[in-house]
Amino acid sequence: MSGNQPSPQQSDRESIPQQPAITVLGLGPMGRALAGAFLAAGVRTTVWNRTPGREGDLAERGAVVAASAAEAVAASPLTVICLVNYDATDAVLRRDPVEAALKGRTLVNLSADIPERSRDTGRWAREHGVAYLDGAIMTPADTIGSEHGVFLFSGPAALYEEHRAVLDGLGGTHTHLGEEISRAAAYDIALLxxxxxxxxGYWHALALAEAEGVEPLELAPFAAGIAQILPALFGELAADVQHGGDASGAINPLSSAVSTMAHVVHAAEAHGIDSGVMRAAEGLARRTVALGHGAAGPARILDVMRGPRPAAQA
Structure with missing residues (x-):
């Protein structure tokens, strides 16, 4: 046998597919759900949490519990971190042993924070040779691993595609929103x-109804009916805002909307119910009407809310 030919044993080893592997940092309810979903999908999963003992039954299900964050990161080509915010992720990631372990590996941050923090983490990742995807989880922990989970990602498309098969182990719907690293956080903060x-609004409605002798469970089905109206209105308003239209004004002019808002405020405050949120909405609508938009629809409220925009964005 030629010296440069692989041995039969070596060929057999190379022909065996490598089991995908992932590390999960953070074992709060969401982190445990993420790790559990990866385990259920057959992914070799290493876990770590700042407070020991939070892994629950993950070890019994096959997870490897690392003694340190650096050890956990070194165990897998792909690390997912999910903590309460980016202050918490910075405290874990931006330390010498962890930064060194992450170099040349991929990090997916599924923690929640503002878009600027995503951009800052993206800059840190580039400086330290870390391949980075930012992400957001839009559904509760009990949806993880099911068809009902919703995940958003942003960052390099090629990097997302490279790890998509493993990330798909979380179940649900996955959407890559573009290369700009903060896109997922922008969607997340707007949807929140x-x-x-x-x-x-619903809390306020329950308080107002209860004050008038309507039990919460009596109101709930009718509130659900109101919610069913909203998707079409969301689309209509978005089109008006994006294209400068005003389709909704013919049906529900702001002058009429202000009147109904005032009814809600007056009825609630007569019962001593805090109406700060509704007063704020009513105030925006009244200011818009005062600018001559009483016959317009709610799209014109955005002009008051956001103020003048630069000419390039107008």
């Missing part, structure tokens, strides 16, 4: 805005 302001 929709969620929390909607929830604030």
């Amino acid at each position: 805005d929709v969620f929390w302001t909607s929830m604030a």
